[in-house]
Amino acid sequence: MNVGYQFDSLQKEEITHTQLVRYAGASGDFNPIHTVVPFAEKAGLGGVIAHGMMIMGFTGQAIGNWFPVKNLTKYSVRFKAMTKPGEKIEINGSIVDETEDLWICEARAVNELGEVKVQAHFEVKK
């Protein structure tokens, strides 16, 4: 590996409403904007939206494909856009810098139209 290295991208399956219900139960985040359509519509979201943390979880899955997760020292994201059932997410990433002990990396979760959902920064022990 070296700075500039591009990781193999991770293609996730289409997000379903059922997956949001399942993620709500697993994570404990029961905000109804993620699971209850009339509530989400009333909130002005035009239907339920995925938990941002689930998309961070997808990106975490990619990181675990690229490195042993025990070597992860920092992982942060900015949530850039909302994601809805029916969207397909792909995660891409690369090594952008290094120190003596660490790989400094970035990743992005995007939909099929290239809209960025999550912009991630992470650091991994060499």
Add this chain to the structure above:
Amino acid sequence: MSNLSATLTNIKNIKIAPYTYTVEKGKIKEFASAIGDEKEEYMNGETIPPTFPTVIEFWGGKSSSSETLGLNMSKVLHGEQAFEYLGDINPGDEITVNSTVEDVYTKASMNFVVLKKEFVNQNNETVLISRSTIIERH
């Protein structure tokens, strides 16, 4: 800041009670499966996925942080999330979460709350720091 509403000023002074969560193998598997990340080390519950700390945050407390802070749940969005991994979190660990409101501000007609959570294990080692930026739309 002078344009903070009374509510935001109150949020800044809210004390969130610490809570403790025991990490269980079955929960690790359930969480990884919900994401669709079926690595062997997660399916057997030996290793936690990178975002598992969110499970500790939500299931450890009595209600979500946003509810505790009195935010309007139909207006709340997650802006940013950062994890610093300082030590291992293993199944069987008893993790105590100490939360503080680090910052509160208003920008572009939205309220921002930055929450810092320190994860301390049963040996009194700080194993993780979580920072969440929560946005409340007006």
